Amino acid sequence: MSTGNFIPDRLERMRKVMAGHVERGALPGLVWAVSRVGETHVEAIGALALNGSMPMRRDSIFRIASLTKPVTAVAAMILVEESRLRLDDPVDKWLPELANRKVLKSVDAQLTDTAPASRAITLRDLLTLRFGLGAIMVYPFAYPVQHAMAEAGIVPSADLFRGSADAFMKAVGSLPLAHQPGEGWLYHTGLDVSGVLVARAAGQPLSVFMQERIFGPLGMKDTGFHVPADKVGRLATAYSRDFQTGKLGVYDEAKGGLFASSPSFEAGGGGLVSTADDYLAFQRMLLGKGRLGSERILSRASVELMTTDQLTEEQKASAPMFFNGNSGWGFGMSVALKRDNLWQVPGRFGWDGGYGTSGYADPENDLAGILLSQRLMDSPQAPAHYTDFWTSAYQAIV
Structure with missing residues (x-):
């Protein structure tokens, strides 16, 4: 029953809209939740797997992909508050692989065409994704550094690095930076490196560390880097969509899949x-x-600090598919700057996950929302069930 924070008939509209995506076969199932001023609504729709007998439940477990980034940023800031890390100190002490970096003279240069880094890399660079390596959004790959990242196994993608943390850092440290520390913005890799630093x-x-300092205190009993055997029955099967046929194919099984055992690299x-x-x-x-x-x-x-835009106008303009002229980046998450959609409220923060997740919080409306699905994103553009979820959430607010 509503207590006045949501409009009941509009919540029902939201339920029908979100159920429609499952009924039309766009994805096997989903779980969504909205919470405002102490009132929470959670809905589970569909099944854990295609043609499966196990229905989605409120406690179904999903791979949340890049919704991990804000959690890692929080972990780093815990250490900053304890003065065990400092935002603007060189990270060389803990990450010697990043010391004495070489920087490409241009992003399309040969790997040997470099100059010395103008300064050391800092935690601030990592959390704001400005340390010098990450996703270069040119496809198919055209630059030597892109091919080198692919050969090293560290191109940002749905396929997580499967070696050890030390092997990951060795791979990162073997490459020149694509830009000087602090100057450009490249998605993803800085948060993987931040996790190693923490x-x-x-x-x-x-x-x-996350269990002791974040998950345990907050009662996040089902969050971690893998799913224990006694819980794997609640893990949704992950699917990707074939671009030619539009059909869904298994990307990762639940039982025996990539998340059913402890990973070598906690990304x-x-x-x-x-x-x-x-x-x-x-x-x-x-x-x-x-x-x-x-x-x-x-x-x-x-x-x-974490939820304040940290980027320059030039850095945001260099990544239009991420910022769309209406948002920026804080520490580990996006920050809305301009209202040009129902949900795009200035100050709203959060991010999307490539395995099919979207989570944002809006201080102005005291609104938190989370959408968990099991279909991988096809592109950086939000799929219809993301936009319908957020449209529905905001049209239901009193």
């Missing part, structure tokens, strides 16, 4: 699994300026 600075695996940029209620708890903590109930994870100052 683990090394904390002196424990990233999964253990801070995209390696977590979670549930709707778990991620809502994380979002409510951020909306609470670092606090949820009696648990304080971060200070108000840290959350405000």
Whole structure:
């Protein structure tokens, strides 16, 4: 029953719209949740797998992909608040692989056509994705550095790095940077590197640090870098869509799949699994300026810094498919700057995940929303069920 934060008949409209995507066969199932001023609505629709007998449930587990990024940023800021890391200190102490970098003279240069880095890489560079490596959005690959990243296995993609953290850093450190530290913006890789930094600075695996400092205190009991055997029955099968036929094919099974055992590399940029209620708890903590109930994870100052745009106009203009002229980037997440859609409220923060997830929080409306599906994104453009979810959420607000 509504307590006045959502309009009941418009919530029903939202249920029908989201159910329609499953009924039309666009995806096997989904779970969505919206929470506002203490009122939460969660819906589970469809099945865990195509032609499967197991229905989606409120506690179904999904690979949340890049919704991992804000969590890693929070982990890093915990260490900053304890003065174990500093935003603008060189990371060389913990990440010697990134010391004494060489930088390509231009993004399309040969790998040997370099100049010395103008300064050391910092944690701020990593969290804002300005350290010098990441997704270069030119397809098919045209630049030597793109091919080199592919050969090293570190091109940002749905296929997570499967070696160790040390092997990942060795691969990153073997390549020249595509731009000087702090100057450009390249998606993804900085948060994977941030996860390694957190683990090394904390002196424990990233999964253990996150469990002790974030997941445990917030009651996120189903969030981690893999799904234990006793929970794998709740993990949704992941699918990708064939571009020619439009049909869905299995990308990753639940039982025996990539997330059914502990990974060698705990990817801070995209390696977590979670549930709707778990991620809502994380979002409510951020909306609470670092606090949820009696648990304080971060200070108000840290959350405000993380959710403030950190990019220059030139950096945002260089990545139009990510920022669309209406948003920027804070620490590990997007920040809305201009209202040009129902949901694009200035100050709203969060991100989307390439395995089929979308999670944002809106301080102005005290709204948190999470959409969990199991169909991989086809392009950087949001699929219809993403836009319909957010349109429906905002049309239902009182």
